[in-house]
Amino acid sequence: MIMQRNRITLALLTIAISGIVSCKSNKSGIAIPKDASVAVQVSTSSLTSKVSWEEIKQNEWFKKLYNEETDSLGKKIMENPASTGIDLKADLAFFIKKQNQGGYMAFEGGVQDAAAFEAFTTKVNKGGKVVKEGDVNVLATGLKSLVAWTNSRFIYIMDMPMATASARLNNSNPGSYEPFSFKTDSLQKFAVELFDLKGSDNLANDDRFAALTKEAGDIHYWVNAAQYDNALGGYLSMLKLNVLFEGNAYGATISFDNGKITMKSKSWYNKELKELMKKYAGGKVSEATINRIPSKNVVAAFAFKYPPEGLRDLIKLLGVDGLVNSFFSGVGYSTDEFIKANNGDMLIAVTDFEMKSRSITMEGPDGKPMTIEGGAPSPNANVLVATSVNDKPAFDKLFGILQSKAQEFQPYTKDIHFKLNNEWFAAGNSPEQVTSFLSGGNNNFEFTKRISGKAFGGYINIQQLLKTATAAATDSSAKAALDASINMWQDVYMISGGEENGAYTAEGEINLVDKNTNSLKQLNKYLDTITKIVSPKRNPYDAQVNLKYSDPAALSLAALEPALH
Template sequence: MKLRSLVLLAAASLLLFTACKNSKSPDLLVPKEALMAIHINLESLSSKLSWDEVSKTNWFQDIAKEASTDSVAKQLLAQPAQSGVNTSKSQTFFIASSKPRSFYTGFEGSLKDAAAFEKFLHQVDKEQKASFTKEGDLNLASSNEDVVIAWNNSKFLMLGNFGADKYGIPGNDGPYSSGNPLTVDSLKQIAVNLFKRKGDALLGSDKRFAELVTDGGDLHWWGNYVSTIFNEYSGGMLSMMKVNLLVENTATAATISFDNGKITARSRQYVGKEVTNLFKEYEPKPISEATLSRLPASEVLAAGAFSYKPEGLKALLQLIGMDGMVNGFLGRAGYSVDEFIKANKGEILFAISDFDLKRDSTAYEDFDGKKSYIYRNEPKINFVAGTSVNDKEAFNKLIGILLKETDKIDQAKPNVSYKLGDSWFATGTSTGEVDAFLAGGSKPAYASKIAGHHAGFYLNFNRLFSIMQTIKEYEKADAASERWQSEKAMLDASASFWDEVVANGDVKNGVLTSYAEVVLKDKNTNSLVQLNKYLDKMYTLRPKEKAWDMSDAELTPIPAPVDSAR
């Protein structure tokens, strides 16, 4: 087994809930400039799902069978701790940039037995293709697969080339437009330098990150990539404005926890001083249940609400120096930012009640002159949406401008109904839905779940899977096929597992926070235990792929449909 493959397998095994005690110290071997970091709290995870439970799954057993001829892999799967890694502390995966458009990945952790770890690496390198060197008290192992592993007596670090050459942004001229992949020698030097870093040079010194990884959750996600990507890829007009104020000192911190019957996610968005002050000054009002009473009371697929202060949009444009440009653009249509602010009150609602696929076909002549057909499913969505109106006359002017612009493009004409009331504008797939929205007074059961926040979202898995099951029935002609049977069974299993998603967001004292719950049907069992069983069931039910053999292929024309939708 190749060094890269087995090392990745080792990392995965060590992350899969090995029994351990988590260190609360944020002193991790992660550079402060890391664009993204995932910190895994193994103590918490292993208290909810044991390695024994994972090893009994069908997918794990299949992996074990494939590794049965490799003694090292077999041992690693059975007892991951024998690799020498200290399973009493958590590990961290991260992505960082060493120079413009050159990204690398890292996986760091602690060692319990450095000699055992080195022995493990030599066992992996059966073909002796890896290079083992030493620099001071730091050991280095590398291969031609762009993997470098560095370790001393207490810590290990695995680095890999992120493949920036594959992720270069097209159309962006410059010496790094197609990416700048790192060589093995470069990765070695990065590893050596990381081991020399102390204190403020490490991510653990960032108070925001330190608070994140010590909050007791199961998984911690840190994102600090927006400003780096903006600085590396922006240019031209953006560099002459103050758009950078939107990304300066930004970071996202999120915690995921596996609780009984649900998976929860809490996040906090950090922004710069200027944007924080703007959020404080233009904090919106919470969405009330009275406002949400305009949404359908019937079972919906999804619904959402958003509250904002229109005046804040103008302040934001002025802050980043784009107010003149936006006014110039709107001015061509005879409108302005001030008129938009005057027209809107700052509340937006929407609900999707149904989703369907309309079967259609197109006939064509193939190469031998025979008629064949291309089938397609055209989506059809039933929805209603609306926005609160501050000044009816100003809003009516906005509608007129939008209609005039869409008239210029035939494909842009929406087949929807709309109506402007005294305090709300509503649009939807039917006049009845629009009228009901403007009338209000309904009592949707989901309203209380998203009310009281500045933003809210609701997704009904029961409705979603019901729609998907109906759509699946359209393919009933294929019911005898193994693939159809497998996909139908997976769909039914999912319908009995997932319940709903409820998410909300708030802006308080200039700080953006959000909270989301993915609720399961079983409210009493831990969600991680349930996920382990669910994923194993999906693995068991999945369609079994067959190897493609051209000798078995027989090209036949597609028969004409019995009833064309055209």
């Protein structure tokens, strides 16, 4: 049975990889229920020339997996995924759906040769019997999974328990609660229904999902937040927290472009949240705020511009205003004073990253403090958090409360230093940087223009992190892996957008060193390089025990295996 599941997993992984590197495709008629919790659609046509199956076959991890495969069918699939009968030109999709008391997950795509697909499927599932329901063929692959197909499409479907919070709490013995599971008879019903899914029930006809998939890109994913509210059994509505889920959806388009991996996200909100965001829209992070960072050695920076008065409306909308007011009154403060004190600019900066040996103080055998010097170098950096001041007297009161609380929680707060002037409050683990930030400055960072002018902007200097780690590496393989990473990864940028056609947008970008080659091809080469470095270092005993899982592809198979019982 385990060998059978391994073959199924191998086939799925091979098909998924080869499907996204195959030739151009037309629409495949993929059916995703409109109430799916999560959905992922791979647009194979947009990945046409980015990396080929032949290139993947040249990778060290692939060769190792192929050489270790003892089954002739497994080798055949790896040599030529099209031999399975699956249409490698058609789009692929994956989704998760809550269904009554339980749930299921499905992977679907196109069938090029129905006879070849049936031969492949029955051979993988030795002793399995194909049954027909109308024009749909069904073959159980386990007690809680099956594959169904027609002449043009296939669906692998498996049970995925999704217990609600109310079901757990209402159980007489929550500690031994077993979530509801679907057997193959129910899964067969769901699969057959998917082949005849009505247009009104198909996610493709949701205007929001349609707008998402119109974005040019390689992968589109979708999250229906309302389904998570349902999974919690309505408990969020007690505090009105359901407004964060009900009617909301999120999606993103991922593209493997030349020299970078980009992600463009869209968020759709319900009426209440949308009205709140429109009312307080327009905030922009200023260049001056970012350029105040006192160190030129910045490895990460995140800046926000928010309307403090909007916090009052938000906590009322969520029904937590009583809790927030109670918290503030407990320390002699109020929500109104907090809103009055803040001006809405916030900055978080991580600078001066280094690998540093530290001394550790602990209790010795005699009960007295004992200091241990040295040890392996560990990451160390200066962290600065700052927020702008609107009303100095109101912030003075808040500052006094913070000072009092810091004294209460010594020694945990002994390395945190904070100061206040008429414009800014700053806190950090470096007193020099806190003082320098309050004094003002203008470092004119290259990344400033990229992350300013929006309500949120973020930057991570991957190169600096990797180069610093490399300097402290002593193992030759670790150095080689870090060198390969330095030659691959550059930096990360993140910015929020505004409202566009009813959705709130944001963008993220992972930049690579090589700007001329598409990032998918670069990732393929990078994984091959890392595998060649890491594999020889494995313990021989581990290699014998974990032979099947000694490379990235096999690890993926191991992760997928439990789902294919």
